[in-house]
Structures are given as C-alpha cells and as structure tokens.
Amino acid sequence: MSSTIRDCQARRETAGADASEVDDDAGELVDTLETFRTGNNLPSLIRHTDNRRTVDAEDGYRPERVPASYAAGTPDRTDAGSRDGGAMETTRSESVAGAPTGRRVSVFADDALGRHDAVGLADAIRRREVSPAEVLAATRDRLAAAAELNALVGPAFETPVAGRAAGPFGDVPTLLKDNSDLAGVPTGQGSEIARASPASAHGPVARELLRMGMTIVAKSTLPEFGLSASTEFPTRPPTRNPWHTGYSSGASSGGSAALVAAGAVTLAHANDGGGAIRIPAACCGLVGLKPSRGRFVLPTVEKMLPVPIVADGVVTRSVRDTARFWAEADRHSSRSLRPIGSVTGPSARRLRVGLVLSSLAGNGIDDPT
Numbered sequence: 001m002s003s004t005i006r007d008c009q010a011r012r013e014t015a016g017a018d019a020s021e022v023d024d025d026a027g028e029l030v031d032t033l034e035t036f037r038t039g040n041n042l043p044s045l046i047r048h049t050d051n052r053r054t055v056d057a058e059d060g061y062r063p064e065r066v067p068a069s070y071a072a073g074t075p076d077r078t079d080a081g082s083r084d085g086g087a088m089e090t091t092r093s094e095s096v097a098g099a100p101t102g103r104r105v106s107v108f109a110d111d112a113l114g115r116h117d118a119v120g121l122a123d124a125i126r127r128r129e130v131s132p133a134e135v136l137a138a139t140r141d142r143l144a145a146a147a148e149l150n151a152l153v154g155p156a157f158e159t160p161v162a163g164r165a166a167g168p169f170g171d172v173p174t175l176l177k178d179n180s181d182l183a184g185v186p187t188g189q190g191s192e193i194a195r196a197s198p199a200s201a202h203g204p205v206a207r208e209l210l211r212m213g214m215t216i217v218a219k220s221t222l223p224e225f226g227l228s229a230s231t232e233f234p235t236r237p238p239t240r241n242p243w244h245t246g247y248s249s250g251a252s253s254g255g256s257a258a259l260v261a262a263g264a265v266t267l268a269h270a271n272d273g274g275g276a277i278r279i280p281a282a283c284c285g286l287v288g289l290k291p292s293r294g295r296f297v298l299p300t301v302e303k304m305l306p307v308p309i310v311a312d313g314v315v316t317r318s319v320r321d322t323a324r325f326w327a328e329a330d331r332h333s334s335r336s337l338r339p340i341g342s343v344t345g346p347s348a349r350r351l352r353v354g355l356v357l358s359s360l361a362g363n364g365i366d367d368p369t
Contacts (some may be wrong), residue, residue: 013268013276052253090190102246106147108263111138117318118172118266118325122213125171132171136160139173139217142264149229149262151239151255153178153188153219160217161206167213175220175256175268180205180299180312182216190222190252192234204297204310209269212328220255220268222276229279231255241283256299257284267321271299273310286315287322295326295333 029266112134181203186196192357231254232240242262257280
C-alpha cells in the first residue's frame with residue numbers, strides 16, 4: 001500500500017498546478033489517506049476559536065499532499081519521555097494555508113498497553129504477559145500525557161472501579177461517559193449549572209461494563225446534556241481532536257473518542273441518540289456503531305422517555321473489539337432481535353442493506369449519485 005501511495009503522491013507532485021494531469025483514482029487515494037489520518041471523515045469539520053465555533057470556509061481540511069512520512073506509514077514525531085524509558089509520541093501537523101493551528105497528540109508508548117486493542121490486551125493479561133497493575137500504571141501515564149485534549153471530567157480516579165477479572169475484557173481499563181452513573185461519583189451531564197451529588201449506586205451501563213471485566217478509571221467529557229455535535233463548554237477549553245488539536249473530536253461522546261484515538265485507552269463507553277457515537281467516531285477515525293434499540297441495557301433515564309432513542313455502546317480502534325463487545329452484550333438483547341453471535345469474519349449469508357432516499361415529508365435526502 002505504501003508504495004502505491006508514494007507513486008500517487010509522485011504523480012500529483014509531477015503534475016504541479018495542472019491537477020487534470022493526475023487521474024481521479026490516484027488523487028482520491030491520496031486525499032482519502034490524509035482524510036482518515038487527520039480524522040477528517042466528515043464533510044465539514046468544526047474548528048475551535050476560543051470557546052466559540054466557526055465553520056471552515058472550505059469543505060473541510062484537505063491538504064494538497066500527503067506528508068512523505070505518512071506515505072511511508074510512520075508519522076513525523078517528536079518524542080517526550082515516558083515511564084520505563086518508552087517513547088511517548090506527540091506528532092506535529094504540517095502547516096496548511098487557511099487551516100487552524102494544532103498538532104497531533106498520540107500517547108502510544110513502549111509500555112504494558114503497547115499497540116494492543118482491547119481483545120489483544122485482555123489476552124495478554126490472561127496469558128500473564130503483562131499484569132493488571134502494569135496496565136493500570138501505563139493507562140494513568142497515557143491519560144496524563146493526553147491532558148491537553150481536555151477529554152476527562154476531573155483527574156483519573158485514585159481508586160479505579162474494577163470489574164469481574166474473569167470477564168471477556170478482564171482488567172482492561174476504560175472510561176465511562178459522564179451521563180451514566182457510577183457509585184460514589186457525580187454524574188455531571190456535561191453541565192456547569194447542575195451540582196450533582198455522588199451517585200448512590202452503579203447505573204445499568206456501568207454494571208454491564210464491570211460484568212464484562214473492564215476497569216473504569218475515569219469519566220469522559222460530553223457537551224451540556226449531550227445536545228451539541230461538538231464537545232465544547234462555556235467557560236473552559238473544548239475537548240480536542242487528537243489527530244489535529246485545532247479541530248473538534250465531535251460529540252456528544254467526544255471525550256471517549258479523543259482518548260481512544262490518542263491511545264490512552266483501548267475502548268470507551270459512548271451513547272448515541274442523534275449521532276453521539278457515530279459523529280465522534282467519524283471525526284477521530286474510530287469504529288462507532290449505534291445498535292438497534294433493545295440491543296443493550298437501557299439507562300434509567302431512557303426508560304422514562306416516550307421513545308427510547310438513545311443507545312449505549314463503545315467506541316474502539318478495531319472492528320474485532322466492537323464485534324466482541326456486542327457478542328458479549330447479546331445476553332441483554334430484546335428477544336425480538338436476532339442474536340449477533342461471534343463475528344470473526346465475513347458472513348456466508350448475503351447481507352441486505354436498506355437505503356433511505358427521502359425524508360418522512362417526501363423530500364430528497366441528497367442529490368442522485
């Protein structure tokens with residue numbers, strides 16, 4: 001793949017100002033790679049200006065070329081020290097005319113977490129290649145290194161809430177979004193008005209994450225009551241996108257998405273009513289699936305709504321983490337839903353995909369393609 005990308009880049013640079021000399025496929029491949037690596041998966045990203053939002057005049061952040069180091073598969077980096085002599089990545093972004101200033105924040109390091117996804121980390125712990133204490137210490141270091149993303153509600157817990165070690169994700173650290181209850185911790189809902197008291201008990205989502213074996217180490221940010229598509233706040237800096245800190249990580253599960261993409265944790269809790277899993281996943285280059293209603297446990301507040309539009313789940317860096325999570329969540333699925341089961345590869349059964357072409361009012365959704 002990298003040689004193909006380098007070839008495309010060379011053809012684009014040879015063409016110079018006359019972009020017509022570069023065939024569409026080559027140009028799209030280069031643009032697609034840069035789009036994915038910067039987390040710019042939405043038609044238009046929001047950039048931060050103080051605590052207000054401004055939309056880019058152009059259609060998103062589209063650099064004219066892929067940096068040579070990206071094409072080779074290794075981003076430019078400047079290293080800061082980390083625990084055990086590892087190298088904590090903090091990667092700088094190339095300067096692009098008209099783009100907001102920012103840099104990439106990546107906290108992957110040569111530590112107990114390594115480059116594992118959640119399934120790989122759970123397997124490594126189970127085989128005693130790393131210990132839960134080492135994994136927890138590495139997670140604390142990475143969360144501290146990612147502090148500029150403003151993605152945590154307060155510091156990491158002094159005493160994490162450990163789940164069932166024998167669970168499928170035994171001793172894997174995770175984050176709980178701050179609109180779900182965790183015993184002894186306030187549920188702030190992203191609001192600066194409400195002064196929440198510590199929850200008296202774990203909510204349904206926290207109980208399920210703990211049943212799966214995860215260790216909850218902190219709470220992640222969301223905009224006030226989850227009602228915005230960007231995780232921003234009236235009086236403090238916004239949650240930033242680790243691919244480029246000048247851009248938003250999306251919302252409302254922006255804190256979880258930012259820290260998973262940066263490498264601080266392997267997966268994190270998210271929930272979605274109108275895009276709050278899918279938007280941050282798109283912004284941060286993650287796997288984000290909003291399940292069908294009834295696929296997962298219902299939070300207490302959802303049970304009081306006339307139509308439960310919010311669905312809980314996770315954001316992850318790998319498809320297999322998402323697949324394993326939903327296989328484990330099957331036990332709570334509505335009886336009217338077919339069990340997902342263990343998804344380990346392409347299905348032998350043909351998939352039927354529904355495509356919505358018009359709104360409820362009969363208006364077209366998009367131009368014909």
